[in-house]
Amino acid sequence: MAALWTCTLLCGVLAATVAQATFSTPAVLILGPEVIKERLTQELQDHNATAVLQQLPLLSAMREESSRRSFLLSGLLDTILRHVVWLKITSASIPQLQLQLSAQDQELVVKIPLDLVAGLNTPLVKSMVELHLQSEVQAHVTATASPAGPALLVLSDCFNRQGSLRISLLRKLSFSTNLIEKQVTSLLMPALPRLVKTQLCPVIQAAFEDTYAGFLRLVRAPIPLSPGGLLFDLLSSAIEDSAIQLNLQAKLLDSQREVTNWLNDTSASLAVPALGSAPFSFVLRQDVLNAVVAALFPPGKLAVQLDYVLPDLAGELKSGIKGINEQAAGKLDRTQLVKLQTRKTPQLLLSQGGAQATQLIVLDLFPTNKAQRPLFTLGIEAKSEAQFYLQGDRLALNFNNISIDRIKLMNSDMKLFNPELLKDILSRILESTLLSTENGKLRTGIPMLMVKALGYESATLSLTTDALVLTPADSNSPVSCC
Structure with missing residues (x-):
């Protein structure tokens, strides 16, 4: 997996060097x-x-x-x-x-x-x-x-x-x-x-x-998500360098096939890499990927009894709190409860060097599972590595190595303290609870049947500054090394 990620990063760099046209369209299919x-x-x-x-x-x-x-x-x-x-x-x-x-x-x-x-x-x-x-x-x-x-x-x-x-x-x-x-x-x-x-x-x-x-x-075939789906349609057709270019609009559907999100913001640009020798390429703008992630798991809540699920981390958290307020640490028993609430779904940020996911999280720590008031409430801005990969004919995404960029004390039932003191242990708790839950929902992936429908057995991925590029794996395109 590490080799795949390294190659994906390299592909992103190469793709960026050959970008030759910018469009205001959510997706582009180029047929060579x-x-x-x-x-x-x-x-x-x-x-x-x-x-x-x-x-x-x-x-x-x-x-x-x-x-x-x-x-x-x-x-x-x-x-x-x-x-x-x-x-x-x-x-x-x-x-x-x-x-x-x-x-x-x-x-x-x-x-x-x-x-x-x-x-x-x-x-x-x-x-x-x-x-x-x-x-x-x-x-x-x-x-x-x-x-x-x-x-x-x-x-x-x-x-x-x-x-x-x-x-x-x-x-x-x-x-x-x-x-x-x-x-x-x-x-x-x-x-x-x-x-x-x-x-x-x-x-x-x-x-x-x-x-x-x-x-x-081919482009109008619905892509099923769970729940709902992703649907593309034609915005315009063009001839570019002996290739057919289909500029596509995109929309998200709910489980009743009602449109929940039109992804046709003309202010968002899409730099389309040159096709090179690849038979075709399918380019997805960053906001389309974000919309798909939002459809796969909307903002939600997660409650974890640390002592039963992660006893070692529960002990480290209690020790950290004891160093801040010994009396508050004494209130924690084996039913202590961490509640996590994501205010927004993770936002993907693509770059030539790879991809990151940022998200806003509210963390409440309850001393017991019966407590009505949290011991404290923290607002957290976190980021993690976002790794795209292909699993059969599905495009999948995985979050790795979450880290806390900013942490703020929003409410405290003990004395005021600097939450930075708990930053390291909270990062590991988020890694073991929130990230594993999100990755479980992302693991099913998104069907990408276009590759086989065009006659190719497998595909490869690369990243640009604002898009993900899908090309056949057996092509010699400069944007598809992986």
């Missing part, structure tokens, strides 16, 4: 080219893109093309076209997609290569003529503002990239075969791009829409 390509490729398969390619009506498209320029047709071309029995795609594949940032602002270029083999049967040649067709379809993804809602991503300008179409014979059988290939190519060169535009581009459009909708479903 690798994730986008994988999801879009899968959607193209699900939409049967290769089957659509195999069904392209090449022959009818060639005939339409010939009718457009019939006055230019030579007798040979006319003869060949009339004697084509059939022409169709016999095999089709879509090699690896490519993504790149466009020269236009807020625009992503998707390049979809096509690798096709077409068979042509004509009595002019004894065997089937096979043509190899290679081309590249381009489509542009842009962020479009909507007056009725957040900015969304749309795919537009789908077309065959000019000059990308190449047609060649797979086998050069004879002079007549080469001649047929030349004449057919002259018609396919303009006909195929039109077929791609009308037949394939709508499939690409639908595949992207489903890819984008899948990303939105």
